[in-house]
Amino acid sequence: MNSPLLNVMSAAAIKAGKGLIRDFGEVDHLQVSRKGPANFVTESDKRTEKLLQRELAKARPDYGFLLEEGGEVAGKDSVHRWIIDPLDGTTNFIHAIPYFCISIGLEKCEQGKSEIIAAVIFDPIHNELFSAEKGKGAFLNSRRLAVSTRPTLADAMLITGTPRPLPQGPDVFSLFKALAQSGGTVRDFGAAALDLANVAAGRIDACWLPLIQPWDIAAGLLLVREAGGTVTELGGQQANTYSSGVLAGNPAIHSAMSSLLSKVV
Numbered sequence: 001m002n003s004p005l006l007n008v009m010s011a012a013a014i015k016a017g018k019g020l021i022r023d024f025g026e027v028d029h030l031q032v033s034r035k036g037p038a039n040f041v042t043e044s045d046k047r048t049e050k051l052l053q054r055e056l057a058k059a060r061p062d063y064g065f066l067l068e069e070g071g072e073v074a075g076k077d078s079v080h081r082w083i084i085d086p087l088d089g090t091t092n093f094i095h096a097i098p099y100f101c102i103s104i105g106l107e108k109c110e111q112g113k114s115e116i117i118a119a120v121i122f123d124p125i126h127n128e129l130f131s132a133e134k135g136k137g138a139f140l141n142s143r144r145l146a147v148s149t150r151p152t153l154a155d156a157m158l159i160t161g162t163p164r165p166l167p168q169g170p171d172v173f174s175l176f177k178a179l180a181q182s183g184g185t186v187r188d189f190g191a192a193a194l195d196l197a198n199v200a201a202g203r204i205d206a207c208w209l210p211l212i213q214p215w216d217i218a219a220g221l222l223l224v225r226e227a228g229g230t231v232t233e234l235g236g237q238q239a240n241t242y243s244s245g246v247l248a249g250n251p252a253i254h255s256a257m258s259s260l261l262s263k264v265v
Contacts, residue, residue, distance in 0.1 A: 012055035017124030048086035089191030105218030119219035154183035196220025200227035206249025
């Protein structure tokens with residue numbers, strides 16, 4: 001049984017997901033138009049965010065928000081706020097590729113310490129609802145999740161994200177090359193929140209996400225940790241919602257990737 005808090009979050013995500021599915025069908029038709037689907041998707045993104053904000057505010061009217069599109073919205077409750085990505089995987093959505101999601105994390109901030117205490121990631125195309133509360137485990141629909149147990153890079157499915165524009169400094173493809181040479185399978189699926197959810201589900205063994213935003217990882221970090229995974233910054237420090245880059249995976253693969261990271265990035 002979900003807690004009242006997760007019920008509120010799940011209901012909002014599922015309701016918003018129906019609109020995304022409808023809009024996704026329209027995007028497929030817009031591929032052939034002169035204007036293309038980009039403007040349409042921007043409006044879909046905004047509509048979804050407003051719906052999520054409205055539904056969550058009904059249940060917790062005093063909580064604040066950190067929104068990808070709308071920025072910060074202060075609440076009367078200075079301790080709690082929702083961190084929302086209404087459409088993670090926008091580029092996939094624009095190209096009618098069915099790998100995108102809604103991400104909602106609930107942040108609790110006291111005495112200068114921020115933590116995510118509840119998380120929902122919803123993949124509307126596959127009707128998969130990932131959820132977690134701190135200390136209570138992670139779930140996919142009603143099934144408890146655990147990260148994979150694959151022990152070696154050679155057997156692993158590894159995911160990265162390619163920031164745009166490419167940053168100055170270390171070559172962001174250095175680790176990609178090193179991992180491919182180790183025998184691991186390396187992919188870039190284009191939706192960080194859903195990547196993290198799939199790490200929690202044991203489908204992906206680890207993911208490396210440079211130059212990331214809080215709304216991309218807030219919910220996913222809690223899911224991975226509650227599923228038994230390890231999450232750090234790229235330099236090995238403990239990761240949090242405001243880390244600029246994260247490495248998440250099962251403990252064995254995370255350790256192996258950390259060793260490679262220290263050598264090539």
